[in-house]
Amino acid sequence: MPSESTAKHIVIVGGGYVGMYTALRLQRKLRTELRRGEVAVTVIDPQSYMTYQPFLPEAAAGNLEPRHVVAPLRRVLSRCRVLNGFVTRIDHASRRVTVRPAGADSTGVPEREVGYDMLVVALGSVSRTLPIPGLADCGIGFKTVEEAIFLRNHVLHQLDIAASNPENEEVRRRALTFVFVGAGFAGIEALGELEDMARDACRWYPEIDAAEMRWMMVEATGRILPEVGPEMGRWTAEALRRRGIEVRLETLLKSAEKRHIVLSDGEEFDAGTLVWTAGVKPHPIVGESDLPLDDKGRIKTTADLTVEGLEGVYAAGDNAAVPDLSGTGEFTAPNAQHAVRQARRLGDNIVADLRGKPRKPYVHAYVGSVAGLGLHKGVANVYGIKLRGLPAWFMHRTYHLSRMPTANRKFRITVDWTLALFFRREIVSLGELEWPRQEFELAAGRSRDI
Numbered sequence: 249m250p251s252e253s254t255a256k257h258i259v260i261v262g263g264g265y266v267g268m269y270t271a272l273r274l275q276r277k278l279r280t281e282l283r284r285g286e287v288a289v290t291v292i293d294p295q296s297y298m299t300y301q302p303f304l305p306e307a308a309a310g311n312l313e314p315r316h317v318v319a320p321l322r323r324v325l326s327r328c329r330v331l332n333g334f335v336t337r338i339d340h341a342s343r344r345v346t347v348r349p350a351g352a353d354s355t356g357v358p359e360r361e362v363g364y365d366m367l368v369v370a371l372g373s374v375s376r377t378l379p380i381p382g383l384a385d386c387g388i389g390f391k392t393v394e395e396a397i398f399l400r401n402h403v404l405h406q407l408d409i410a411a412s413n414p415e416n417e418e419v420r421r422r423a424l425t426f427v428f429v430g431a432g433f434a435g436i437e438a439l440g441e442l443e444d445m446a447r448d449a450c451r452w453y454p455e456i457d458a459a460e461m462r463w464m465m466v467e468a469t470g471r472i473l474p475e476v477g478p479e480m481g482r483w484t485a486e487a488l489r490r491r492g493i494e495v496r497l498e499t500l501l502k503s504a505e506k507r508h509i510v511l512s513d514g515e516e517f518d519a520g521t522l523v524w525t526a527g528v529k530p531h532p533i534v535g536e537s538d539l540p541l542d543d544k545g546r547i548k549t550t551a552d553l554t555v556e557g558l559e560g561v562y563a564a565g566d567n568a569a570v571p572d573l574s575g576t577g578e579f580t581a582p583n584a585q586h587a588v589r590q591a592r593r594l595g596d597n598i599v600a601d602l603r604g605k606p607r608k609p610y611v612h613a614y615v616g617s618v619a620g621l622g623l624h625k626g627v628a629n630v631y632g633i634k635l636r637g638l639p640a641w642f643m644h645r646t647y648h649l650s651r652m653p654t655a656n657r658k659f660r661i662t663v664d665w666t667l668a669l670f671f672r673r674e675i676v677s678l679g680e681l682e683w684p685r686q687e688f689e690l691a692a693g694r695s696r697d698i
Contacts, residue, residue: 255288256602259362261335261345262370262531263293263321265587266565266594270368272653273595275327278602282327287602289328290362292347296321296332299393301434302584302648303661305620308396309441310673316660318393319653331362338537340367340561366560366598369539369547370591371531373566373582375524382505387429387524390438399523403442404449404675406520411455418518425462425519427509429501430526431472433583436484437620438523439465443493444622449675464494466501466511468526475583475617476629483636484619484627528582530567542569546579551609553594562598564590564610573611586612588651618644 258274260267271291281287303317321330332350336359339345344361351357375389388402389395409423426446428439443463450458465472465488472495473481485495500512509519530545540548540556546569548556553570555561564570566582570590580586589612597607616630618640626641628634635643645665652658 255285256365257363258287258289258366258368258598259345259364260289260291260368260370261293261338261533262368262372262565262567263291263295263298263330264370264372264565265298265584266370266372266591267291267293267368268298268319268321268324268653269588269591270370270564270595270598271325271328273592274598275325277595277599279327281602289325290331290364291321291325291328292331292333292335292345292362293321294332294334294350296330298324298653300584300648300652300657301391302437303652304390304393304396304434305437305441307393308390308400308438309445309622310400310675311441311623311668312661312664314393314397316657316664319657324654335371335533336536338367338369338533338539340538340558343367343560364560366601367562368594368598369534369537369555369561369563369567370565371533371567373528374531376527376529377524378526380501381503382507383501383522383524386504386507387522390434390523390525391528399438399442399521400445402521403446407446407449407453407456409520410460411453414455420460421462422507422518423520424456424460425464425517426521426523427464427466427501427519428523428525429466430524431465431467431469431495431497432525432527433473433475433617433619435465435523435525436473436488438525439463439493440488440621440625441623443491444625445673445675448623448673452675459492461492462494463492464496466496466499468498468500470497472497473617473619473627475581476619476627477634480627480629480634480636484621487621487625487627487636528566534567539563544569551611552597552607553590553610554597554607560601562594564594570610573609580610580612584651585617618647620644 260271278287297318297320299318306312307314307317333347335345336348337346344363348359349357406423410420413419428435447458450456471481473484503510510516547563549563549568549570551571553562553564565587570580572580593610600607618628620626624638624641626644627636628640628643
């Protein structure tokens with residue numbers, strides 16, 4: 249049996265869509281090689297789970313248990329090694345990545361280097377922010393399960409604040425104003441689900457009239473949800489407006505200092521909630537490498553998902569500029585539909601390289617898009633078939649359930665949805681989760697100024 253030192257070592261940087269699905273593909277295709285020790289696969293990610301982002305809005309709204317929208321990497325990738333840590337540098341010249349292990353900041357554990365024979369860069373993307381005054385202090389994104397849980401607790405806590413200050417109109421108005429910036433999938437779905445949840449929650453707050461809440465979507469361009477087409481985008485905007493949600497197109501956020509919102513159209517007001525979903529950019533660690541990048545900071549990738557000019561390096565997903573052979577555009581869009589399919593092709597191409605067989609290019613025509621706008625509300629454009637309302641909402645749930653990894657998670661999500669048919673969703677703020685030691689510090693004679 250080959251020793252570990254002679255085994256081909258495949259390192260996958262990133263445990264998101266592309267990273268996890270690529271490892272899962274390799275685990276299935278290289279079952280014999282992994283068992284014999286001829287190949288070893290290591291997945292490096294700060295988290296021990298993969299978050300299925302399309303379900304984050306439902307988790308934030310309380311329709312799904314947050315634990316059910318994540319897949320535990322160690323359980324799913326039982327034949328791979330999972331290393332929790334932050335990759336701080338990729339040096340392909342020496343075929344090594346530098347990793348800061350989890351907990352290193354508090355324990356003083358030094359960084360370590362991990363060598364590889366084959367490398368998959370699947371770091372994904374981070375929120376693309378702008379130098380807007382106050383944004384970094386009071387804004388929050390919507391890409392992680394932690395952010396989804398925070399927003400749920402935060403929105404409900406704003407209702408608590410408003411209900412506790414019946415005579416203070418300024419405090420109430422600020423608490424009941426919710427601003428979302430960026431009208432792509434993440435922004436529209438988060439806005440739709442959270443507004444739906446808050447409106448439902450008002451039945452338990454007799455001090456609050458749902459009409460007092462102000463929900464606003466701010467978008468720099470002239471349309472929302474460009475992925476579903478102009479007609480469905482206009483319908484979505486009209487549907488949101490009918491719900492009392494303000495949709496501000498061709499409008500910019502100019503300032504948010506001390507939660508005082510200033511828009512490019514001249515309007516100013518205070519808002520207790522500011523959610524930033526205005527696009528993404530490649531993970532910054534990609535820039536800390538000797539890999540070829542394009543003008544947008546993405547790794548230059550061939551159609552067969554190898555890195556241009558390099559041997560044994562692969563990339564896909566949001567951090568890669570993958571040529572679009574379907575003719576839709578120059579490069580494939582940064583979305584889950586492409587990421588999952590690219591991961592499968594990437595895994596197959598790595599297996600082909602290991603076995604001396606030819607690689608195949610990634611080709612996938614975009615079949616369309618689905619988006620949820622709250623309970624029983626949605627919009628879809630799939631294969632040219634346009635749906636809205638309940639049918640689109642059902643298609644949205646069905647499609648994403650089919651994409652969720654493992655039968656375990658599929659079953660748990662189905663149970664959550666089934667229970668929601670018979671019981672109202674829980675309306676409780678657990679904002680104290682942000683300060684888990686507050687009660688103990690109080691008991692110990694220490695106080696915290698929150």
